[in-house]
Amino acid sequence: MIDNIDAVKLLDSKRGNAVFVATMNANNVHFGLPTITSNEKLDFPISGAMSKASNVALGLALAQPDRKIFCLDGDGSLLMNLGSMVTISNTAPKNLIHVLFNNKVYAVTGGQPIPGAEKSDWEGMAKSAGYANVFSFDNLEDLTNGIDEAMAAVGPVFIHLVVKPEIENTPVQFRTPAKRNVHTAIADLPETLGVKR
Amino acid sequence: MTTQEVILHPASVVAELKKNNISHVVWLPDSETNFMFQLLTNEPSLSLVPVCREGETMAVSAGLWVGGKRPIVLIQNTGIFESGDSIRGLGLDINQPLVMLVGYRGWSRHGLTKDSAARFIEHILHAWGISYYLIETDEDADRISLAIEEAERTSKPVAVLVGTEFGS
Ligand SMILES: Cc1ncc(C[n+]2csc(CCOP(=O)(O)OP(=O)(O)O)c2C)c(N)n1
Ligand SMILES: [Mg+2]
Numbered sequence: 001m002i003d004n005i006d007a008v009k010l011l012d013s014k015r016g017n018a019v020f021v022a023t024m025n026a027n028n029v030h031f032g033l034p035t036i037t038s039n040e041k042l043d044f045p046i047s048g049a050m051s052k053a054s055n056v057a058l059g060l061a062l063a064q065p066d067r068k069i070f071c072l073d074g075d076g077s078l079l080m081n082l083g084s085m086v087t088i089s090n091t092a093p094k095n096l097i098h099v100l101f102n103n104k105v106y107a108v109t110g111g112q113p114i115p116g117a118e119k120s121d122w123e124g125m126a127k128s129a130g131y132a133n134v135f136s137f138d139n140l141e142d143l144t145n146g147i148d149e150a151m152a153a154v155g156p157v158f159i160h161l162v163v164k165p166e167i168e169n170t171p172v173q174f175r176t177p178a179k180r181n182v183h184t185a186i187a188d189l190p191e192t193l194g195v196k197r
Numbered sequence: 198m199t200t201q202e203v204i205l206h207p208a209s210v211v212a213e214l215k216k217n218n219i220s221h222v223v224w225l226p227d228s229e230t231n232f233m234f235q236l237l238t239n240e241p242s243l244s245l246v247p248v249c250r251e252g253e254t255m256a257v258s259a260g261l262w263v264g265g266k267r268p269i270v271l272i273q274n275t276g277i278f279e280s281g282d283s284i285r286g287l288g289l290d291i292n293q294p295l296v297m298l299v300g301y302r303g304w305s306r307h308g309l310t311k312d313s314a315a316r317f318i319e320h321i322l323h324a325w326g327i328s329y330y331l332i333e334t335d336e337d338a339d340r341i342s343l344a345i346e347e348a349e350r351t352s353k354p355v356a357v358l359v360g361t362e363f364g365s
Pocket of ligand 2: 102
């Protein structure tokens with residue numbers, strides 16, 4: 001299993017000018033993107049609608065075809081919106097990299113088990129959904145060695161990561177809020193991307 | 198074709214989209230918008246983004262919008278019911294100026310319909326504070342421009358209910 005923060009750190013170190021559309025534990029304020037990001041202005045946290053981060057990333061990838069767009073997704077989230085995998089493969093943006101943080105639990109809500117976590121096969125689902133390239137890593141060493149190839153592959157790319165569950169039991173109202181959220185991102189991301197309105 | 202007289206042509210709607218520089222139509226088909234599909238696929242200035250369930254449309258549109266494009270959503274009223282949390286979280290909460298063209302399944306000008314998709318839709322839009330326009334004829338099509346203007350001015354989603362099946 002890969003530590004959540006190690007996975008985010010490694011991806012961030014390779015990002016270049018990519019946008020990170022991040023949700024759930026990948027975007028956790030203690031062990032996710034906000035703590036380690038090297039380019040906050042290109043981070044796009046999605047918290048408002050569970051399961052839709054991959055669709056937001058798809059829209060952004062279509063709008064910005066010359067820039068890599070990453071979606072850092074949760075397993076419970078993607079399971080809620082599995083059709084999105086086919087929406088993505090059908091639209092087939094070459095610049096989209098969909099990274100699944102598979103910790104086999106709903107970590108944000110207290111660590112309840114994900115239906116079918118021991119029976120379903122994310123790598124298989126991504127392949128059969130039609131992603132152009134699919135990778136799977138269950139330890140940091142393999143991920144470190146394989147990440148360049150995965151990131152250079154033609155998209156849509158799916159990267160399945162087996163991640164250690166890190167469970168937050170603090171009630172939502174007592175959690176440290178992230179400095180950057182969906183609202184701050186929407187306010188400044190277009191300008192960072194050079195979008196003229 | 199239905200027995201209904203054709204009074205709304207998809208060309209009138211597509212002309213509105215072109216006039217407003219719409220770039221993407223994010224959609225899931227319904228019978229009301231079937232003829233539209235053929236026209237849209239032949240229109241080079243518009244990219245079609247088909248999705249697998251309607252709740253995806255507002256999210257894809259949010260990404261397109263932040264990335265500088267001008268998307269519009271095209272779904273059935275049943276799809277609005279399907280999309281509740283997306284409309285809330287990625288439409289209203291983020292002030293997305295999104296126009297949703299919505300096939301008004303079950304709409305009857307007499308106000309009598311057995312179809313709950315028609316009976317509930319306006320109540321749901323009222324509950325969310327989403328304003329809407331009704332189009333039934335070619336003469337109504339310019340309400341799409343009004344809807345786009347309103348969505349942009351108020352930074353909110355606005356619906357356009359399409360009360361007729363399109364004719365060829
Ligand atoms: C539509 C909807 N259903 C349920 C929730 C409650 N909820 C918020 S986060 C979450 C768990 C997310 O799990 P996962 O995507 O696996 O991310 P993780 O926390 O494990 O990183 C749930 C169930 C919600 N916010 N929205
Ligand atoms: Mg999880």
